[in-house]
Amino acid sequence: MKSSFEKLEEFLKNSPPRHKAIIYTLSFLLIIAVFLKYILPPLKDKEENLRYEIESLEQSLTQENPNALNRKLNTLKKELLEKKSEVNDLKENLNLIESKLYALPYLYKEEKFAKALDRVLKNSIKENLKIAYIKKVAKDENQTVNFYGIKEMKRMEIKGRGQFKNIINFINSIEEVNILSDINDIDLKKAKDSVEFSFVWILYGIKL
Numbered sequence: 508m509k510s511s512f513e514k515l516e517e518f519l520k521n522s523p524p525r526h527k528a529i530i531y532t533l534s535f536l537l538i539i540a541v542f543l544k545y546i547l548p549p550l551k552d553k554e555e556n557l558r559y560e561i562e563s564l565e566q567s568l569t570q571e572n573p574n575a576l577n578r579k580l581n582t583l584k585k586e587l588l589e590k591k592s593e594v595n596d597l598k599e600n601l602n603l604i605e606s607k608l609y610a611l612p613y614l615y616k617e618e619k620f621a622k623a624l625d626r627v628l629k630n631s632i633k634e635n636l637k638i639a640y641i642k643k644v645a646k647d648e649n650q651t652v653n654f655y656g657i658k659e660m661k662r663m664e665i666k667g668r669g670q671f672k673n674i675i676n677f678i679n680s681i682e683e684v685n686i687l688s689d690i691n692d693i694d695l696k697k698a699k700d701s702v703e704f705s706f707v708w709i710l711y712g713i714k715l
Contacts, residue, residue, distance in 0.1 A: 557587040615660045615686070615712025623686040627665075627708075630680040636669035644707065657687070660712050666705040671695070674704050687711045 624641070631638050644664045669677070678690055693706040 634673035638667040661710045663708040
């Protein structure tokens with residue numbers, strides 16, 4: 508009889524890539540939620556309580572038995588440093604999880620879009636294209652996709668001119684950018700010594 512883990516492994520192996528993406532994303536989100544709600548707050552409370560005890564002891568050092576108080580103070584300071592280290596380690600783990608999430612193409616962030624747009628512009632220069640404009644256009648609500656949290660985030664119209672081969676390379680390079688997107692409404696028109704082009708770049712994702 509297969510274990511639950513083996514069944515899950517087999518299910519993921521046979522699932523379509525898009526379903527896998529959803530499962531992994533939800534798993535990461537669950538980990539972050541558990542960390543923020545159940546792990547980090549108690550540790551921060553403990554750190555705060557220890558700090559309060561130290562402050563109280565420091566105020567009592569002028570009273571009787573200063574040596575005993577100093578010993579207890581040093582013990583608590585050591586414990587506080589250990590707890591701070593534990594909190595910092597957990598924060599680093601959270602940052603690692605967030606960085607892995609950020610790397611996923613279906614997680615949408617404005618700064619991620621800005622980097623993708625910068626790469627698109629660099630690719631247009633590489634292909635010797637003259638870009639007339641890149642502008643945001645209204646979303647078509649009738650065609651907006653919402654698949655398990657993945658939905659249309661933005662539409663950008665790109666227009667320019669260049670050689671046919673370079674235009675095709677440019678469009679293909681956009682599809683390789685690390686952001687979930689699609690190219691629609693491609694329009695090509697023969698000009699005097701080049702080809703005029705325009706298309707709509709549709710961006711999808713999950714926004715945290």
